Amino acid sequence: MNGTLYLVATPIGNLEDITLRAIKTLQQVDIIAAEDTRQTLKLLNHLQIKKPLISYHRHNEEIKTDQLIKELENGKNIAIVSDAGTPIISDPGEEIVKVALQNNIKVIPIPGPCALITALIASGISAKEFSFFGFLPLNKKNREEKIIQIKEDTKTSIIYEAPHKLIQTLQDLKTHIGQRKIVIAKELTKIHETYEKGTAEELIQKIKEPKGEYVIIIEGSQQTKQQNVIQNLNQLSLEEHYQYYEQQGIEKKEIIKQIAKDRKVNKNEIYKQFI
Numbered sequence: 175m176n177g178t179l180y181l182v183a184t185p186i187g188n189l190e191d192i193t194l195r196a197i198k199t200l201q202q203v204d205i206i207a208a209e210d211t212r213q214t215l216k217l218l219n220h221l222q223i224k225k226p227l228i229s230y231h232r233h234n235e236e237i238k239t240d241q242l243i244k245e246l247e248n249g250k251n252i253a254i255v256s257d258a259g260t261p262i263i264s265d266p267g268e269e270i271v272k273v274a275l276q277n278n279i280k281v282i283p284i285p286g287p288c289a290l291i292t293a294l295i296a297s298g299i300s301a302k303e304f305s306f307f308g309f310l311p312l313n314k315k316n317r318e319e320k321i322i323q324i325k326e327d328t329k330t331s332i333i334y335e336a337p338h339k340l341i342q343t344l345q346d347l348k349t350h351i352g353q354r355k356i357v358i359a360k361e362l363t364k365i366h367e368t369y370e371k372g373t374a375e376e377l378i379q380k381i382k383e384p385k386g387e388y389v390i391i392i393e394g395s396q397q398t399k400q401q402n403v404i405q406n407l408n409q410l411s412l413e414e415h416y417q418y419y420e421q422q423g424i425e426k427k428e429i430i431k432q433i434a435k436d437r438k439v440n441k442n443e444i445y446k447q448f449i
């Protein structure tokens with residue numbers, strides 16, 4: 175009979191945040207697959223648990239998945255843990271879950287700490303709907319695309335950020351999202367847990383030397399998608415604005431009316447430009 179794959183969340187700082195079920199699972203499994211075995215060993219020593227540890231990280235995920243699936247098929251129970259928080263969330267684990275499910279191996283999540291949820295609930299920013307972006311891409315074009323998505327998103331946006339990139343990210347947010355409220359949650363559940371609030375510009379002034387771990391929570395855009403489209407169209411030349419509607423098969427008279435409405439000017443003014 176196949177063993178079971180457990181996805182065990184571990185503390186993001188405060189060791190008391192480990193759940194009773196996580197402890198019980200780590201005590202009962204045959205193998206623990208850890209992102210960084212040294213880091214997990216510290217937790218296991220604290221919990222007085224001794225188990226065979228296998229390293230399972232981003233760079234060996236594929237090879238180790240095969241090995242761990244074989245162990246599961248031999249009836250071994252395995253727990254996946256990351257360095258901190260919930261496995262798979264900006265951490266390895268997705269690959270083995272996919273393969274395990276394809277092979278009819280049972281996957282059981284053991285929920286617990288997760289930095290994005292911890293930061294969100296204490297931020298004071300709406301948690302009704304939100305988008306999680308993980309770490310922003312380093313590639314300039316991909317990064318800008320993500321920031322534009324954040325700019326246009328009416329839901330709350332959440333980003334993970336490393337300390338040495340925090341100021342650059344705030345600079346990028348300042349350029350694109352201007353005055354929206356941002357909360358920066360630092361060192362959650364640890365001694366130096368803090369929350370800084372303000373616009374991107376205010377936060378750049380406040381945070382001089384970023385140190386520690388950060389989650390950035392950004393208030394959703396107040397503009398609807400349609401308002402965003404109009405804002406972008408108004409930044410085009412009149413000809414480009416016209417072409418946009420023309421490509422949708424709209425007639426000249428209607429296009430002029432629509433451009434005037436978008437730009438909040440009299441339609442005769444637009445009409446004169448096209449004679």
Ligand code: SAM
Binds near residue numbers: 262265287335387
């Ligand atoms: N899987 C983890 C989780 O469930 O949150 C996230 C892992 S990701 C590799 C690490 C990032 O999560 C950090 O760079 C930081 O952005 C965020 N993070 C993790 N622990 C944190 C903490 N105690 N305080 C603030 N941010 C934290």
